[in-house]
Amino acid sequence: MTSSVELPDHAERRWVIVGVGVALSLLVVQVVAGYTRQAVFPEPSFLQKVERCLVERKTPFAQVTGDPIAQSAQRGALRTRVQGDAVTVVLGGSEKDAERIYADYADVATPAVVRTQLERHRKVVFLWSFAPSASQRQFAYLCTLDAQG
Amino acid sequence: MAATPTPSAEGHTGGAGAVSARWAVLGSAAILVVLGVVTVRNAFTYPSLGGYDAQDYLTYAHDVVDGHLAAHGVGAYYTPPGYMALAGVAGELGEALDLRDPDHLGQLLNALAVLGTGVLVFGLARVLWPTRPVLCISAVGFFSFYPTVVKTAAMFHPEPLGMLITAAALYVLAQMVRRRGYSWRFAVPLGLLLGAGQLVRAWSIWVVVVAVVILGVAAYSEPTVRRAALRSLAIAVALAVLVPSPWYVHQATAYSNPVFDRPQSPSFLLLRRPLAFYVDAHFPDVVSHPWEGHFNDRFLPVLYAETWGDYFGIWRWGPSRRGQTDAIDAELVRQSELGLLPTALAFAGLVALLGLVVTRPREDIGRLVAVLPPLAAVASVLYLAVAYQTPDGDTIKGTYMLPGVPALALCFGFAFDALARRRAVGIVLGAALLASALATLPFLWW
Numbered sequence: 023m024t025s026s027v028e029l030p031d032h033a034e035r036r037w038v039i040v041g042v043g044v045a046l047s048l049l050v051v052q053v054v055a056g057y058t059r060q061a062v063f064p065e066p067s068f069l070q071k072v073e074r075c076l077v078e079r080k081t082p083f084a085q086v087t088g089d090p091i092a093q094s095a096q097r098g099a100l101r102t103r104v105q106g107d108a109v110t111v112v113l114g115g116s117e118k119d120a121e122r123i124y125a126d127y128a129d130v131a132t133p134a135v136v137r138t139q140l141e142r143h144r145k146v147v148f149l150w151s152f153a154p155s156a157s158q159r160q161f162a163y164l165c166t167l168d169a170q171g
Numbered sequence: 172m173a174a175t176p177t178p179s180a181e182g183h184t185g186g187a188g189a190v191s192a193r194w195a196v197l198g199s200a201a202i203l204v205v206l207g208v209v210t211v212r213n214a215f216t217y218p219s220l221g222g223y224d225a226q227d228y229l230t231y232a233h234d235v236v237d238g239h240l241a242a243h244g245v246g247a248y249y250t251p252p253g254y255m256a257l258a259g260v261a262g263e264l265g266e267a268l269d270l271r272d273p274d275h276l277g278q279l280l281n282a283l284a285v286l287g288t289g290v291l292v293f294g295l296a297r298v299l300w301p302t303r304p305v306l307c308i309s310a311v312g313f314f315s316f317y318p319t320v321v322k323t324a325a326m327f328h329p330e331p332l333g334m335l336i337t338a339a340a341l342y343v344l345a346q347m348v349r350r351r352g353y354s355w356r357f358a359v360p361l362g363l364l365l366g367a368g369q370l371v372r373a374w375s376i377w378v379v380v381v382a383v384v385i386l387g388v389a390a391y392s393e394p395t396v397r398r399a400a401l402r403s404l405a406i407a408v409a410l411a412v413l414v415p416s417p418w419y420v421h422q423a424t425a426y427s428n429p430v431f432d433r434p435q436s437p438s439f440l441l442l443r444r445p446l447a448f449y450v451d452a453h454f455p456d457v458v459s460h461p462w463e464g465h466f467n468d469r470f471l472p473v474l475y476a477e478t479w480g481d482y483f484g485i486w487r488w489g490p491s492r493r494g495q496t497d498a499i500d501a502e503l504v505r506q507s508e509l510g511l512l513p514t515a516l517a518f519a520g521l522v523a524l525l526g527l528v529v530t531r532p533r534e535d536i537g538r539l540v541a542v543l544p545p546l547a548a549v550a551s552v553l554y555l556a557v558a559y560q561t562p563d564g565d566t567i568k569g570t571y572m573l574p575g576v577p578a579l580a581l582c583f584g585f586a587f588d589a590l591a592r593r594r595a596v597g598i599v600l601g602a603a604l605l606a607s608a609l610a611t612l613p614f615l616w617w
Contacts, residue, residue, distance in 0.1 A: 037526040038589035041519030049515065056454030117497045144495070168464070171495055 068113050068169040069098035075165035076102055086110060091126045095119065097145070097169060104158045108151040111162065113169045120145045144170040195304030199293045199311040205612075206289055206315040210282035213325035213617045219274035222326025223485060223570060229274055229327055232259035240421075249431050251418050253371035254280075254329035274327055281331040285324040288331070289314055291338040292577045296584055298345040299537045303588050305597075309604075310584030313513060316608040318506065319478045319569035320576055321615040322486050330573045333372035337574035340364040340378055341540055344385055347403065348537045351396050353389070358403035365407060366414020368574075373430045374555070375574050377547040379411045385539045392533045435558050443557050444468075461507040462488070462495065470556055470567055474549075476503075478569030479510030486617070506614055509607045516600075517579050520586030521545055541581035548575025 083102035086092045092099035096115025114120030138153035146166045227246035236259035241248035258277030265273025292314045296307040343361045368375040390400035423429040453466035461476035476482040480503040488495045524542045556567045591597030
């Protein structure tokens with residue numbers, strides 16, 4: 023059965039164009055609102071997120087000095103002490119950046135240090151002063167969760 | 172504006188390159204073959220324990236086969252047993268066939284349900300707009316490459332079967348509206364399907380409301396069929412209530428609520444979330460970081476990211492596969508980008524059909540078959556998200572609006588068909604969408 027409503031008519035096309043206009047308008051509003059929000063309320067950097075986590079857990083931290091490998095990381099680095107074990111937390115900008123940092127440390131560290139004190143979780147590299155316990159590892163892992171992704 | 176082409180008796184629409192009805196059938200069939208290959212293959216490669224709440228559903232299905240429902244208040248006890256019974260029997264068959272994982276046959280059931288729904292999408296498009304082959308093929312294409320459809324098809328989950336039953340009910344409704352045939356021959360199967368849907372997924376109760384509205388509008392706007400339409404409405408509603416009633420009675424007796432007995436906040440529903448939850452798409456994160464942790468408290472971006480990618484880590488990353496990597500992140504970002512054009516077109520089609528329904532209500536009741544389900548499905552997911560909120564946005568899932576996808580595909584097809592009547596626009600849009608579908612294929616292949 024064929025009725026007149028099946029025939030393409032101008033009203034249908036007009037409404038589709040209205041629909042496209044509404045969709046595009048909503049898209050533009052969301053884009054503008056998103057960038058405005060970013061400008062007015064900038065997101066904390068990944069380093070700041072790690073620092074905030076450490077502050078919330080009353081764990082002091084400091085800037086990294088005298089470690090050119092850590093200082094070369096795209097997202098920054100810090101030094102802290104997790105349950106008595108000092109650790110350098112290095113935030114790579116990508117997995118590739120983190121792999122480079124890990125490789126640079128591996129080049130200058132002893133095999134024992136690489137095996138027991140050097141770790142990488144996606145984009146984050148940890149260099150511990152002593153082999154960490156499971157609890158120390160867990161703490162460092164959770165505080166850097168945002169920076170890993 | 173180009174002149175409006177008049178469809179010929181053979182079904183040519185002219186504008187989009189004279190796609191004939193035969194080519195629409197062949198093209199749709201080819202797309203459905205691809206969908207079939209992908210979903211059947213995924214059913215055997217995706218772990219049966221990998222999907223949403225899979226352990227709960229597997230336990231439930233095994234319990235049903237053993238002759239009893241889920242233990243009191245445990246797991247997915249609030250889910251009707253329809254899919255569990257069929258998947259449980261399929262699992263038994265899998266054991267008899269000595270399959271490595273017999274429950275893959277429960278997943279195969281979903282692959283077949285999705286394939287069947289794809290056929291019904293084509294049927295719906297043909298019934299509602301019989302002289303628009305471009306609409307048919309584009310609706311089938313949208314449905315077949317819609318990631319949440321293919322992802323859920325691989326899982327041990329009741330939603331795909333619910334979607335198939337909903338699509339079948341919409342098909343019967345479309346036939347009734349187009350033929351103006353409001354006899355018991357349509358009303359009985361419609362009522363049985365509406366009832367059966369609730370035995371698979373109680374949330375699909377909105378389909379009953381959709382059917383009531385459509386038959387009610389038909390009765391109101393067409394005096395010559397008013398009595399027949401109202402009679403059909405009464406028959407369909409009676410069956411839709413009768414068929415699932417044993418389940419609802421059981422749930423109401425065993426629990427405080429026959430549908431979902433989880434406690435709710437006493438505050439007014441719409442005030443339970445801030446305004447930003449409803450309206451903020453959290454751009455650019457919805458495209459640049461479409462995975463869990465970036466916008467848990469926003470409805471639109473979680474729904475979008477879960478629909479087009481893998482927000483909750485159930486498909487490309489997470490327990491069922493592996494941790495995130497830069498390559499997976501890049502794939503999810505690409506998925507979010509690829510989803511923009513089809514989503515915008517589907518939305519445009521929905522707005523257009525809604526506008527036509529509102530401004531020309533008596534012209535074509537059939538438009539309601541495409542307009543109402545997506546709106547009702549989104550409203551049901553929104554209700555779930557607001558009424559039963561979780562900190563990680565776990566109640567916001569594209570999977571939950573699966574029964575609305577066939578009609579959303581019709582909206583997409585409607586918009587594409589109208590725009591493609593300008594040949595240049597049709598070629599550019601068609602090429603972009605084809606490229607987008609091909610680019611999505613690796614993501615859909617588990």
